[in-house]
Structures are given as structure tokens and as C-alpha cells.
Amino acid sequence: MMDIKEILKLTDELVLAQTGEHLDYLQEAILRGTLQDQKYAEIAAATHSSEGYVRDVGSKLWKMLSKELGEEITKANFRSIIEKVEFNNFSSATVKGNVTVNNVNICPQTPQSPQDTPQPQQTPTRSHIDLGDAPEIFSFYDRTHELATLETWIVRDRDRLIALLGISGIGKTTLALQLIEQIKTHFDYVIYRSLRFSPTPDATLTNLLQIFSQQAEIPHAIETQLSQLINYLRKYRCLIVFDDVQMLFSSGQLAGQYKSGYEDYHLFFKQIAELCHQSSLLLISWEKPREVAKLERLNNYVHSLVLGSLGVAAKEILKQHNLSDEDSWETLINSYQGNPLWLEFTATMIQELFGGNVSDFLQCDAPILCESLQAQLDQQFQRLTQPEQAVMIQLANETEPVTLPQISKTVQLSTSDLLNAMQSLGRRLLLEAKEQGKTTFFTLNTVLKQYVKNRYFQ
Ligand SMILES: Nc1ncnc2c1ncn2[C@@H]1O[C@H](COP(=O)(O)OP(=O)(O)OP(=O)(O)O)[C@@H](O)[C@H]1O
Numbered sequence: 001m002m003d004i005k006e007i008l009k010l011t012d013e014l015v016l017a018q019t020g021e022h023l024d025y026l027q028e029a030i031l032r033g034t035l036q037d038q039k040y041a042e043i044a045a046a047t048h049s050s051e052g053y054v055r056d057v058g059s060k061l062w063k064m065l066s067k068e069l070g071e072e073i074t075k076a077n078f079r080s081i082i083e084k085v086e087f088n089n090f091s092s093a094t095v096k097g098n099v100t101v102n103n104v105n106i107c108p109q110t111p112q113s114p115q116d117t118p119q120p121q122q123t124p125t126r127s128h129i130d131l132g133d134a135p136e137i138f139s140f141y142d143r144t145h146e147l148a149t150l151e152t153w154i155v156r157d158r159d160r161l162i163a164l165l166g167i168s169g170i171g172k173t174t175l176a177l178q179l180i181e182q183i184k185t186h187f188d189y190v191i192y193r194s195l196r197f198s199p200t201p202d203a204t205l206t207n208l209l210q211i212f213s214q215q216a217e218i219p220h221a222i223e224t225q226l227s228q229l230i231n232y233l234r235k236y237r238c239l240i241v242f243d244d245v246q247m248l249f250s251s252g253q254l255a256g257q258y259k260s261g262y263e264d265y266h267l268f269f270k271q272i273a274e275l276c277h278q279s280s281l282l283l284i285s286w287e288k289p290r291e292v293a294k295l296e297r298l299n300n301y302v303h304s305l306v307l308g309s310l311g312v313a314a315k316e317i318l319k320q321h322n323l324s325d326e327d328s329w330e331t332l333i334n335s336y337q338g339n340p341l342w343l344e345f346t347a348t349m350i351q352e353l354f355g356g357n358v359s360d361f362l363q364c365d366a367p368i369l370c371e372s373l374q375a376q377l378d379q380q381f382q383r384l385t386q387p388e389q390a391v392m393i394q395l396a397n398e399t400e401p402v403t404l405p406q407i408s409k410t411v412q413l414s415t416s417d418l419l420n421a422m423q424s425l426g427r428r429l430l431l432e433a434k435e436q437g438k439t440t441f442f443t444l445n446t447v448l449k450q451y452v453k454n455r456y457f458q
């Protein structure tokens with residue numbers, strides 16, 4: 001990350017190139033304040049100017065910089081855009097092909113070293129969309145809030161690494177494909193790939209590089225592949241979506257542990273998050289990748305979104321299945337955690353066995369898990385370690401949410417096994433944690449509880 005001094009120096013050179021003058025005192029104060037997340041009112045107070053005047057000077061400055069860099073710059077996105085600009089050893093570089101700025105180079109056009117330089121490419125006039133084996137979406141309901149959040153992170157803030165997380169069937173793939181439809185015009189390249197068959201890092205990188213340069217020979221060394229990819233991500237604005245990322249992680253080990261031979265994905269994701277470029281990588285997974293867990297607190301360009309219940313919008317799914325007795329639909333949706341796939345399975349069962357009558361079905365005591373739902377949860381449970389299974393069994397026994405000390409009293413695990421298991425279950429989104437004052441209470445949702453009972457107690 002560049003520090004404030006570097007950013008000011010670079011901006012000064014950009015302004016000098018356009019106006020022949022250096023940044024003045026107020027312009028510099030506005031930039032400094034912006035980089036320190038200050039509001040115009042605070043900058044005005046610090047410079048003894050009126051807020052209106054500071055806003056005017058600011059707005060002229062953003063316009064000037066937008067013109068210089070060929071991109072819409074605002075107070076909100078100034079840092080993220082200017083951070084794409086880096087200092088390097090080149091004696092001169094051309095910005096937008098007409099103004100020469102000494103010692104400055106713009107990231108998207110920055111070859112790192114001659115051997116890394118991608119073959120010259122024509123900038124695509126339209127987005128290049130390659131959705132590979134993405135499923136077709138027939139209906140899409142709600143998720144307005146989630147779409148807006150993802151759009152802000154990706155389009156406005158230019159996040160580099162975003163994780164979309166959630167339990168199987170909650171609607172991650174559907175949401176990501178709807179998002180692509182909504183924001184694709186902002187990108188030169190949009191690429192979707194499912195990693196469900198666990199492609200090696202080499203296979204994935206080769207596949208991506210082939211999209212950018214069909215004829216060029218793809219290098220073998222992972223470092224060279226990665227640096228070529230990063231150069232394309234600088235040159236073009238790309239949105240890459242990797243789905244089913246959990247398939248890169250080992251089954252039977254704590255969440256987010258790479259399978260042997262897949263560790264280079266760690267470097268891959270870390271570099272995408274840490275190096276400067278203008279693209280975004282969206283990872284979709286059942287388990288939070290460790291890079292994301294670590295970097296989301298430290299790096300402004302890394303975020304994760306956990307997808308939860310579809311809420312009342314799930315009524316549309318029940319409508320599609322011709323269910324009756326609309327008054328009970330909300331109860332049904334809540335019992336199945338608003339999980340669209342669980343509701344689809346259950347709605348089919350209600351149709352087949354209860355003539356579509358929801359309240360008749362709800363007369364059955366515990367939540368009924370039809371065979372398809374059970375099989376689908378099996379896939380996730382097979383991945384758990386022994387200590388994680390022990391914790392799940394313990395929590396399925398509890399009628400009320402419990403604290404960590406309460407769990408540790410009953411479960412037969414060492415403290416470190418217990419803590420690692422809890423953290424891992426959290427990253428797999430299987431635990432519900434509720435804060436009350438300074439205490440955290442843990443519980444399982446009713447479907448998972450029932451599943452554990454069916455699996456282990458019968
Ligand atoms: N917002 C939505 N509107 C309508 N249907 C939805 C919505 N979200 C999900 N669904 C439906 O729910 C089912 C599961 O969705 P999806 O495949 O996107 O889940 P997922 O989270 O990607 O699951 P997995 O992790 O197993 O891949 C699909 O049949 C999909 O059509």
C-alpha cells in the first residue's frame with residue numbers, strides 16, 4: 001500500500017502535467033483529509049475555510065484527476081484508484097498516451113519485467129464474457145441488499161478479493177450469476193469457472209491465460225503464470241468468479257486446509273489480494289478461505305459476505321410448487337432457514353405426500369428432512385474432523401444456546417482441539433453464534449440439529 005506522502009507526490013505530478021502548477025495548500029489538504037477518511041466539514045475546519053468552498057475546490061480537483069487518468073474519480077474512490085498508480089524505476093512513462101510524467105507509471109499498463117510482458121492485445125471493444133459451465137438461472141427473487149453490497153465492493157471500491165460464503169443450497173451460485181448479469185458492462189473480461197472437479201493450480205492458471213492470449217505459449221512455472229495473469233489483471237478490468245472453492249480444501253481436516261498439491265492456490269489468492277491491479281476475484285465457497293479470514297481485517301480490498309435466508313421472497317418458490325395454505329408459508333420458510341434448495345426439496349415432498357397442504361405437513365413434529373436434503377447435508381458433514389463432529393453432537397443435544405465453557409464441560413476434547421473445532425465450524429458456517437453482552441452463545445439451527453440426530457442418534 002502506498003503511504004500518504006507517496007500518493008500526494010504522485011497526484012502532484014499528475015496535476016503539474018495538466019496545469020503546469022503544483023498542488024496548492026487547500027488541494028493538498030483535501031487530498032490528505034480524503035486519505036484520512038475526513039469529511040469535507042472536517043477539512044474545512046482544519047483549513048479555516050468554508051465547507052462550500054472546500055467542496056468546490058474538491059470537485060474541480062476530482063474532475064481534473066478524472067480527465068488525467070481517464071476514469072471517474074470521486075472523494076469516495078480516490079484512494080482505490082490512485083493506489084493503482086505505482087512508482088517504479090522507469091525514467092518516464094506515458095499517461096493516457098499524451099502526457100509524460102516522470103518516474104510514474106500507471107498500474108494497468110505496467111509491465112513488471114520484459115519476460116513478464118503479455119503479448120500486445122487489442123483492448124476489447126465489448127466485454128468478453130466466458131461463463132464456462134455456469135448453470136442457467138430460470139428464476140431469481142430478491143437478494144437486493146446482497147446484490148447492492150457486492151456491487152459496491154466490486155464496481156465502486158474495486159475490491160480485489162471477495163468471498164461469497166454460505167451453506168450448500170442457500171443460493172450463492174444463483175446470486176453470483178445474477179450479479180454478473182447486472183455488472184458485466186463494467187468489465188473488459190468476465191470469467192466464471194466452477195472448481196468442483198478440483199483443477200490443479202496449473203490447470204486453472206493455464207485456462208485463464210489462454211482466454212487472454214489464445215496463441216501465446218503458456219509458461220510452466222507457477223510464478224511466471226501468476227505474474228502474467230497479474231499483468232492481464234492490470235491491463236484489463238476483469239471479474240473472475242471461482243465457484244465451489246471448497247473443493248480445493250481437504251476433507252477430514254479443519255476448514256480451509258488446501259489438499260496436497262493445491263497449496264499454490266494460497267499464493268494465487270494472496271497475490272490477487274495484495275498486488276496492485278484493477279480486477280476482482282470472487283470466490284464462492286462453503287468454507288471461508290484462510291487468506292480471506294486473515295486479510296479481510298488488514299487489507300481494504302478484501303471482504304466476505306455470508307449469505308443467509310432468502311426470507312419472505314422464498315414464498316415465490318412455494319408458489320412455483322403450487323403449495324396451498326399461504327398463512328403457514330412463513331413458518332415453513334423459517335423452519336428450513338430460508339434455504340431455497342431445502343425449501344425446493346421440502347415443497348416437492350409436500351406436493352407429493354400432502355397434496356400441497358403446508359399446515360398438514362407442519363403437523364409432523366420435528367422438521368422432516370427428505371432424503372435429498374439429508375444426502376446433500378451428508379456431503380458437508382463428511383468433511384468434518386472428529387472433534388468437529390463431537391461438538392456438533394454436543395450442540396444437537398442442547399435445548400438452549402450454550403457458551404464455550406459449558407460446551408467444554410461436557411464434550412470430551414482438549415481445550416485446543418475444542419477451540420480449533422469451534423473456529424473451523426464457524427468458518428464452515430455451521431454454527432450460529434449470538435452475542436449477549438460480552439458472552440457468546442452457540443447453537444445449531446433446527447435443520448442441522450435434526451440432521452445430527454438422524455445421523456448419530458438412531
Ligand atoms: N434468489 C433466488 N431466487 C430464486 N431461486 C433461488 C435463489 N437463490 C437460490 N435459488 C434456487 O435454490 C437452489 C440452490 O441455489 P444455488 O445452486 O445457487 O445454491 P448454492 O449456494 O450455490 O449451493 P452449493 O453450495 O451447493 O453450490 C437453486 O435451485 C436455485 O434456483
Ligand SMILES: [Mg+2]
Pocket residue numbers: 172173174243244
Ligand atoms: Mg453453487
